[in-house]
Amino acid sequence: MVLHNRIALFRAERTISRRELAEAVGVNNQTIGYLERGDYKPSLELAMKIAQHFGVSVEMLFSFQRFESIAMPLKRVEEEE
Amino acid sequence: MNVSGKTAWQKMDSLVRWSGVSDRVKRDMSNELETGRRHRPMRWVPLIPMACGAGLVVAAATTAMTPVMYAAVGPMVATMAAVSLNGPLGKPSIEDDEREAALRKDSFLFCFAILAFANMIGGPVLMLMAALNAWTTERIAGVAFALVVGNMAWLGALPTLYASWKSPRSSVAEE
Numbered sequence: 001m002v003l004h005n006r007i008a009l010f011r012a013e014r015t016i017s018r019r020e021l022a023e024a025v026g027v028n029n030q031t032i033g034y035l036e037r038g039d040y041k042p043s044l045e046l047a048m049k050i051a052q053h054f055g056v057s058v059e060m061l062f063s064f065q066r067f068e069s070i071a072m073p074l075k076r077v078e079e080e081e
Numbered sequence: 082m083n084v085s086g087k088t089a090w091q092k093m094d095s096l097v098r099w100s101g102v103s104d105r106v107k108r109d110m111s112n113e114l115e116t117g118r119r120h121r122p123m124r125w126v127p128l129i130p131m132a133c134g135a136g137l138v139v140a141a142a143t144t145a146m147t148p149v150m151y152a153a154v155g156p157m158v159a160t161m162a163a164v165s166l167n168g169p170l171g172k173p174s175i176e177d178d179e180r181e182a183a184l185r186k187d188s189f190l191f192c193f194a195i196l197a198f199a200n201m202i203g204g205p206v207l208m209l210m211a212a213l214n215a216w217t218t219e220r221i222a223g224v225a226f227a228l229v230v231g232n233m234a235w236l237g238a239l240p241t242l243y244a245s246w247k248s249p250r251s252s253v254a255e256e
Contacts, residue, residue: 027178027179
């Protein structure tokens with residue numbers, strides 16, 4: 001089963017590098033790259049550490065369903081206005 | 082002190098520096114992130130010591146160990162060691178994070194399973210060959226030596242091969 005994630009998005013939003021995130025959660029910076037590309041599924045501990053670092057719930061970062069693109073909510077807001 | 086002005090010890094030091102081993106140890110013991118560590122996937126090179134190891138066992142069983150075959154063991158083991166040290170599993174395991182530890186575990190588990198199966202089949206076959214062809218003690222000793230070296234070559238190279246195919250190519254990993 002594919003585990004989708006939004007680590008790259010959160011990282012870009014907070015303007016932190018892979019290395020900074022890696023150091024904060026105690027892994028090799030290559031591992032962050034593997035996670036972002038979906039080449040590696042993290043342990044519950046690592047997933048929770050990353051979520052804690054960004055101050056969000058695990059579900060905000062990881063999902064079995066594909067995450068909605070950023071453009072869609074923006075489009076909806078624009079339509080509502 | 083000799084004509085070149087260097088003692089034997091100094092010459093040995095120069096040889097070690099020339100081989101690059103001292104730089105490698107310095108890099109591996111450094112806490113700096115940017116030390117140029119090179120543990121890259123090796124998707125084809127591990128096949129060389131593995132093929133040599135298998136070839137040595139087959140050659141020892143079908144003919145007999147010749148001095149040339151004994152001489153080939155040194156470069157083969159050196160290639161295996163180089164593959165193992167420079168591959169994705171070459172770094173000290175104490176530095177592994179959870180992904181690297183899982184990769185190391187899977188790689189060695191795969192290797193042990195393959196080696197156990199190969200030895201389970203190969204052992205009785207060789208014993209049968211020895212009994213049917215009335216091998217001499219020297220011949221049996223040669224085959225035993227080839228088996229040790231062959232197993233060693235596979236134990237060194239197969240986990241690296243497995244880990245390399247499980248890792249993305251270097252260009253993707255370094256994005």
